[in-house]
Amino acid sequence: MAASIAGVFENDLQQAINSSKVFVVGAGGIGCEILKNLVMSGFNDIEIIDLDTIDVSNLNRQFLFHKQHVGKSKAEVARESALSFNPTVNIKAYHDSTMSADYGVNFFKRFAVVMNALDNRMARNHVNRMCLAADVPLIESGTAGYEGQVELIKKQLTQCYECLPKAPQKTYPGCTIRNTPSEPIHCIVWSKHLFNQLFGENDPDMDVSPDTADPDAAGDAGMAALKGEANDQGNVTRVTTREWAVKSNYDPEKLFRKLFHDDIKYLLSMGNLWKNRTPPKPLVFGEVPDAVAGCSNETDAVLKDQKIWSVAECVEIFSSSCRNLYSQQQRLDLGDNLVWDKDDKDAMDFVASCANIRAYIFGIPQKSRFDIKSMAGNIIPAIATSNAIVAGLVVLKAFYVLRGQLENCQSVYLRNKPNHKNVQIVPEACLVEPNSKCYVCSPKHEVQLCVDVQSLTVKELEEQILKKGLHMVAPDVITATGTVILSSEEGETTDNYPKTLSQMGVVNGSILKADDFLQNYELNIVIVQRCLTRDGPLFEIIGSETAKPGSPEKLQPENGQTDDDDDVVHVIDGESTSNATSSIRKRKLET
Amino acid sequence: MGEMASVDITEDEAQLYDRQIRLWGLESQKRLRKARVLVIGARGFGAEVFPRSEIGKNRAEASLERAQELNPMVEITADKEKIDDKPDSFFGNFDVVCATECTTAQFLHLDNVCRENNIKFFCGDVYGFFGYIFLDLQIQEFMEEVTTITNTHEPTGEPLAKKRKTEKTVQNTKGTETYVPLQDALDVDWTSESYAKRLKRMDPSYFVMKALLKFCDKKGRKPSPSEREKDIESLKEFVKEELTKQKIREDFVPELLLKDVFAEISPVCAIMGGITAQEIIKTVSQKERPHNNIFFFNPLKCIGYSACFGV
Numbered sequence: 001m002a003a004s005i006a007g008v009f010e011n012d013l014q015q016a017i018n019s020s021k022v023f024v025v026g027a028g029g030i031g032c033e034i035l036k037n038l039v040m041s042g043f044n045d046i047e048i049i050d051l052d053t054i055d056v057s058n059l060n061r062q063f064l065f066h067k068q069h070v071g072k073s074k075a076e077v078a079r080e081s082a083l084s085f086n087p088t089v090n091i092k093a094y095h096d097s098t099m100s101a102d103y104g105v106n107f108f109k110r111f112a113v114v115m116n117a118l119d120n121r122m123a124r125n126h127v128n129r130m131c132l133a134a135d136v137p138l139i140e141s142g143t144a145g146y147e148g149q150v151e152l153i154k155k156q157l158t159q160c161y162e163c164l165p166k167a168p169q170k171t172y173p174g175c176t177i178r179n180t181p182s183e184p185i186h187c188i189v190w191s192k193h194l195f196n197q198l199f200g201e202n203d204p205d206m207d208v209s210p211d212t213a214d215p216d217a218a219g220d221a222g223m224a225a226l227k228g229e230a231n232d233q234g235n236v237t238r239v240t241t242r243e244w245a246v247k248s249n250y251d252p253e254k255l256f257r258k259l260f261h262d263d264i265k266y267l268l269s270m271g272n273l274w275k276n277r278t279p280p281k282p283l284v285f286g287e288v289p290d291a292v293a294g295c296s297n298e299t300d301a302v303l304k305d306q307k308i309w310s311v312a313e314c315v316e317i318f319s320s321s322c323r324n325l326y327s328q329q330q331r332l333d334l335g336d337n338l339v340w341d342k343d344d345k346d347a348m349d350f351v352a353s354c355a356n357i358r359a360y361i362f363g364i365p366q367k368s369r370f371d372i373k374s375m376a377g378n379i380i381p382a383i384a385t386s387n388a389i390v391a392g393l394v395v396l397k398a399f400y401v402l403r404g405q406l407e408n409c410q411s412v413y414l415r416n417k418p419n420h421k422n423v424q425i426v427p428e429a430c431l432v433e434p435n436s437k438c439y440v441c442s443p444k445h446e447v448q449l450c451v452d453v454q455s456l457t458v459k460e461l462e463e464q465i466l467k468k469g470l471h472m473v474a475p476d477v478i479t480a481t482g483t484v485i486l487s488s489e490e491g492e493t494t495d496n497y498p499k500t501l502s503q504m505g506v507v508n509g510s511i512l513k514a515d516d517f518l519q520n521y522e523l524n525i526v527i528v529q530r531c532l533t534r535d536g537p538l539f540e541i542i543g544s545e546t547a548k549p550g551s552p553e554k555l556q557p558e559n560g561q562t563d564d565d566d567d568v569v570h571v572i573d574g575e576s577t578s579n580a581t582s583s584i585r586k587r588k589l590e591t
Numbered sequence: 592m593g594e595m596a597s598v599d600i601t602e603d604e605a606q607l608y609d610r611q612i613r614l615w616g617l618e619s620q621k622r623l624r625k626a627r628v629l630v631i632g633a634r635g636f637g638a639e640v641f642p643r644s645e646i647g648k649n650r651a652e653a654s655l656e657r658a659q660e661l662n663p664m665v666e667i668t669a670d671k672e673k674i675d676d677k678p679d680s681f682f683g684n685f686d687v688v689c690a691t692e693c694t695t696a697q698f699l700h701l702d703n704v705c706r707e708n709n710i711k712f713f714c715g716d717v718y719g720f721f722g723y724i725f726l727d728l729q730i731q732e733f734m735e736e737v738t739t740i741t742n743t744h745e746p747t748g749e750p751l752a753k754k755r756k757t758e759k760t761v762q763n764t765k766g767t768e769t770y771v772p773l774q775d776a777l778d779v780d781w782t783s784e785s786y787a788k789r790l791k792r793m794d795p796s797y798f799v800m801k802a803l804l805k806f807c808d809k810k811g812r813k814p815s816p817s818e819r820e821k822d823i824e825s826l827k828e829f830v831k832e833e834l835t836k837q838k839i840r841e842d843f844v845p846e847l848l849l850k851d852v853f854a855e856i857s858p859v860c861a862i863m864g865g866i867t868a869q870e871i872i873k874t875v876s877q878k879e880r881p882h883n884n885i886f887f888f889n890p891l892k893c894i895g896y897s898a899c900f901g902v
Contacts (some may be wrong), residue, residue, distance in 0.1 A: 007816030008719070008854045033861060041858035201620060273792065335624075339617055385865040385872075392861035396720075396893065414892050417879065421858070424866070424889065425895025 001086050003042025004341035014042075016402035021045040021110060025098055025127055027074040027385070028052070030141060032064045033391030034115055039082045039089050041395060047111070049094040049103075050075040055174065055213040056204060066198040071213065097215075099126050099473050105520050108134035111485065115394055115399045119173050121166070125440075125471035126519065126550035128153060132441050133520035137401045139409075141394050146383055146416040148390035150397055152409035156434065162471075165543075177215040178207060180273055184359055188376050191354035194259070194338060195347060197241040198250070199338040200324050208241055208259070210266050224485050250326040252319035256285050258356055280361045288312050306372040311360050314353040321349035333362040342373050351376055351507070389414055393425070405495045407431065439543045440522060446524040447497030450540040453506050457498035460538065461487055470523065470543055472516040477525075480511050486565070489515065597609045615734050619876040622861035626875040627684060628665045631674055631701075634856030636717040639864025640689060640871070641665045680706045687871055689713040695777070695804050699787075702727050702773040711874050713867060716775070717801070718852040720812060720890035723861035725776060726870060726882055731768045731878045736761055768883050775901030776884055777801070783839035795844040796887035797900065802829040802844075803852060816853045821848055848891055862888060866895065 002008045003017035022043060024034050038046055052066045052074045064081035065074070072455070074093035082091060108114065108130045116138065118124050124140065131138035131153060138153040140161055153160050176182070177190050193206035211217075248254040259532035264282040267273065268423075326344040329338055341346050348369065356366040367375070393412055396449065400408040412427040418424040440449045449465065457550065465485075466475040474488035485504050487493045496504065506512065508529035515522040532538070537571045618643050666685075667676065674697060679804075682688060682704050690701050691714065698714045705712035706729060715724030738761050779786055779797075806826055807813055812824040826849045836841055866886060872880045882897035889895075 002856060003856055005816050005854065007819040008856075010850070037858045037861055336617065336621070338619065385869045388861045388868075389865035392858035392865070393893070395858035396862075396890070408893075410893070418882070418897060421896065422882070422898060423894060423896040424882075424886075425862070425893070428894045 001040055001042035001089075011397055016112075017399075018044060019346045020112040020402050021047070022398065023108070023111040023114045024048040024117060024261065025114065025123070025420055027078040027093075028058070028119060029062055029116065029387040030391050031074075031117035032062050032078055032145065032301055033388050034117055034394055035078055035082050035091075036064070036085065037395040038398075039085050039091075042424060044088065045090050047094070048075050048078060049093040049098055050078075051095065051097040051098055051215045053095075053213045053234075054213065055211060056231075057209070059204070062522060071366070072273060076457040079101040084588055097132075098123055099518075100483050101474070101518055103130070103135045104518055105130065108136050113134055113137050113139060113398050115398060117391075119141075122162055126324060129440060129471075129516075129519035129521050131155075132160055137406070139397050139401065139408065140426050141390050143383070143386040143390050144344050145413075146386055146414075148386045148393075148414035149411060150390060150393045151411035152397060152401065152406065152431070154406060154409075157406060157431065158240070158409075159432045160441035162439060163438040174207070175216065178211040179206070179214050179217070179267055179270070179423075180277060181358065181362050181364065181533060182277075184364055184372075185375055187355040187362070187364060187374055188351065188367075190358060192376060194241070194342050194354055195325075195338075195351055198322075199243050199329050200242075200336045200340055202242065208265055212270075214273065215271070217273050231498075236437065240574070250322060252322045255322065256283075256318065259354075260361060261285075266362060276370040278363050280363075283357065283361060284310075284419050288315050304357075305373075306368045307364055309353070309356060309370050314360075317349050318353040318357060321346045321353065322339055325350060342377050347436050348373055348376075386414060389425075397448065408558045434482065437543075440521065445522055448526045448528050448542040449512075450530040450542065451501070451538070453501040453508070453529055455543070456501050456539065458485055458493070458499055458504065461501065462497075465541070466514060471513070472514065472519065472521070474518055475514050475516050477512050477514045480508065480513070481505075485512065486514075534563045595721065599600065616878075619734075619878050623872065623876045624780060626664065626686050627872060628687040628689065628875075629682070629685040630667045630689045630691075633667050633849070634692060635860040636715070636722070636863055637667070637689075637691045637858070639860045640867050642665070646667065674701070679707075682710060683708050685710060687711045687713065687875060689867065689871065693718050695808050695847050696723075699773055705823060705864050711871075712773075713871065714888075715863065715867065716813075717855045717860050717863050718803050718857065719854060720851040720856050720859050721796070721799060721803075721848070722859050722888040723796065723885055724863065724867050724870070724882075725773060726874075727770045727773060727879060727884050728768065728874055729770055731877075731881060733766055733768075733873070733880060734763050735766055737764045766880055768880060770884055771901040777804075777901070779900050781839060790839060790843070793898075794887070794889055794894070794896070795848065795883070796890070798830060798833055798839075798844050799848050799852075800885070800887070801833055802826050802849070805829045805833075814852050819853060822853075826852070845891065848889070851890060859888065859890065862895070 003014050006014075008014070020043065022038065024031055024038070024046065025048075025175040027035070027048055031048065033049065035048060036041060050073070054069045054072055054074055054077060058074075059067065059070075062074075064078045069077045073093070075093040075095050075120070079091040079093040111574065114127065114131055114136055116127055118127070127138065128140070135155050137159075139150065140153055142148060152158055158515070159366045162281050172186060177186055177193065179262055181187050181190065190208055193351075194204050194208045196203055197208055201210045233510055244258065245255060245454065248258075261284060263505070264280050268279055268282070270459055289544065291311050305406045323336065328346065332338070336345070340347050340351075349436065352369040352372045355372055358364075387498050397409050400406070410431055412428065413422050413426045415426055419426065434441050436442050437444075439445050447470075451465075461477070462475065466472045466477070476484075476487060476488050479488040483505060484493060485496060485506075506527055508527060510527045512525040512527065514525055527541075530540070594832075626642065630640055676694070677729065682701075688701060688705055688710055690698060690712075693714065701714065702712050704710075705727065709729065711729075711731075712727040713724055718725070721736065738759060741758050741760070781787060781790065803814070803826070806822070806829055810825070814826065828850065830844050831841060834841055866888075870881050870886070873879045883899050884897070885900055886895065886897040
């Protein structure tokens with residue numbers, strides 16, 4: 001391996017590689033690539049964590065996994081496969097969630113560098129806070145389609161992951177799509193995948209059937225059912241959605257029964273999934289509601305596309321578009337497939353109707369065809385080459401970190417297309433300073449919470465605001481006068497759950513002190529009373545204020561997508577609003 | 592499609608165009624599925640272009656990580672000596688040839704053979720942290736998504752300082768790129784007026800590549816870790832020779848760029864492998880504009896860019 005051969009690296013780098021203990025968070029697409037790069041470069045002491053098990057759909061892209069590994073822990077199998085490149089390397093694998101209390105500040109302090117290879121914001125926020133608390137350099141990375149980015153997060157030196165507000169996510173974990181959707185976009189992604197499964201090019205990444213490898217579902221009736229599918233050789237033969245549809249001649253009623261009834265019942269049998277979630281309700285083909293919940297009466301004024309269909313209408317459109325697509329497919333040459341196109345009426349009708357039926361089943365609000373069309377266009381498939389390139393950049397940056405050359409750890413972006421100077425891998429000119437008002441990494445942690453103290457319950461405070469909104473994992477909350485509102489100890493404050501904030505003595509101007517012991521994170525929450533309106537949001541958090549509202553730099557891109565205007569002539573008014581934005585503009589490269 | 596400010600397309604034209612785009616998408620998928628790619632050289636870099644593809648395995652099953660759901664049929668030849676033994680007709684079996692770990696003479700020969708047979712040619716290497724790939728796609732036609740940003744003024748005659756509105760439109764457009772042979776790209780005369788001008792703002796990677804090629808040709812090997820100090824000195828000499836010949840100042844190539852060129856560093860192989868795979872996919876599917884004609888990864892600046900040489 002490179003570092004074990006004298007003369008490959010300069011001495012300081014060779015020593016750093018040989019002696020550093022490093023941590024990889026995530027053993028999926030990027031994680032496996034990073035692990036391979038680390039092992040081939042000669043690292044001797046690596047730890048890797050992932051809570052997932054291997055699914056058939058992973059085999060296509062996550063090259064450390066093979067057929068015989070399905071069902072096993074990703075972290076553990078990644079470790080075994082990596083050892084085949086170099087049997088002498090020490091790799092410790094954890095089949096666990098990083099957010100568990102077992103991985104506290106002292107755990108993180110052991111590492112010279114931490115590398116994130118995650119696919120969801122909750123975990124990224126959590127690791128961000130852990131590394132800040134432990135003062136360990138964190139290399140954060142992500143990909144979205146052909147784009148990607150790598151950045152260093154170091155306390156007081158650079159922006160942390162939560163310094164700037166983030167644009168909405170554009171990629172989603174498989175089990176959310178297949179098992180536990182909670183937002184319209186999850187249903188739309190599922191429907192697009194369904195289209196491809198039935199009519200398009202086969203992609204094992206786009207499975208729509210229930211995901212039995214879902215870590216949330218561990219040890220369930222569903223598993224028993226899966227075992228029951230085994231044939232007499234003891235092997236489970238899985239029929240693909242496509243095979244099933246062909247056998248049923250694409251009969252819409254049969255498809256409906258499988259996708260919206262049988263598969264839903266299967267999901268229900270995975271009881272663990274529904275402990276803290278609203279369970280889905282299977283639908284029967286002939287018995288769907290006619291009325292549309294909460295739709296406007298202005299049928300003339302509203303464009304046909306912007307109307308929200310009733311579930312009965314969705315089923316009709318599902319059936320007819322399905323038949324039309326089947327005919328289209330029959331007319332193709334052998335081996336050809338339909339290509340999803342949002343401008344193809346039947347393809348779009350199919351996706352819109354499926355998405356709404358699925359949303360109805362899971363108690364998620366339905367959307368108009370118009371809205372679905374624009375959301376569907378924004379979904380980005382995962383691409384293996386981007387993972388490889390980004391993982392390469394991650395390890396290169398790790399080299400600099402280990403040599404103590406943090407000034408060489410500017411962020412670097414992988415672009416979909418080269419910019420006008422033909423640069424495709426684009427480095428930032430300099431490190432980006434932390435946001436001085438960041439409610440996570442700045443010395444003064446404070447946010448304002450606009451909420452109706454007369455109606456918001458303590459339970460909502462914990463679930464919606466502290467956990468979902470502020471990404472805490474196990475929060476404690478006390479008032480300025482020392483009243484304990486919430487305790488992370490189980491059972492201590494459950495009596496408070498149904499009480500409203502005002503019943504707990506919280507009024508306009510109260511300052512609540514919230515802290516998460518595991519993340520070593522404290523936050524002052526200033527309450528701003530705002531009456532709840534019928535259509536208004538439950539709450540609003542006003543945190544870091546850096547960019548002017550409406551300016552394009554306000555939303556920091558998630559998962560590697562840079563604002564694609566950045567090198568094209570920018571005609572929005574040119575005032576610089578913060579360090580962060582001005583350094584992005586400074587990116588002028590000489591090639 | 593987008594809202595175009597003033598172009599008038601009839602309903603029929605729009606539909607025809609739409610269908611052509613969709614057909615192009617379908618054709619492109621077909622091309623990708625059937626593409627035959629030859630990768631020469633299977634160490635470090637070569638192995639990362641289409642990893643896990645196994646010669647002789649059932650092609651339908653050999654899933655190629657880099658190609659996602661698109662599966663070019665890839666044959667990997669590890670033994671570069673064998674390449675000299677192969678008759679030119681052997682290469683006619685492929686749509687794309689991607690060569691690494693060859694001498695300049697071998698690269699040139701392969702490029703010629705490919706040109707004669709309308710085969711798309713890629714060649715390149717990773718030296719330590721530094722990497723490059725050269726593309727000769729002869730004439731490449733493709734469809735690309737072009738984003739145009741147009742300014743639309745406020746019509747009220749407000750002072751210019753007021754915020755202007757912009758509109759973004761995305762449209763599929765057909766494009767063509769023309770490529771020069773490898774020989775031309777390597778034979779650039781930097782004393783000529785047009786090239787001398789380019790030097791002002793140019794990254795020095797081109798000269799690093801040339802020095803490394805010269806090193807391999809003269810020494811019959813890549814720079815070796817066990818000869819680290821000596822090989823760095825040789826490289827500096829080769830750089831100096833070239834810069835002098837081209838009347839370029841001696842310090843044009845920073846010495847630091849010549850120090851980390853040993854072995855094939857895994858993360859850089861991954862980067863170059865990924866970029867190369869993407870370019871091959873773009874080329875075969877004829878979707879999006881491929882680089883023209885050399886892509887460099889400069890590890891000192893952590894920058895990956897392409898530039899055109901030899902035109």
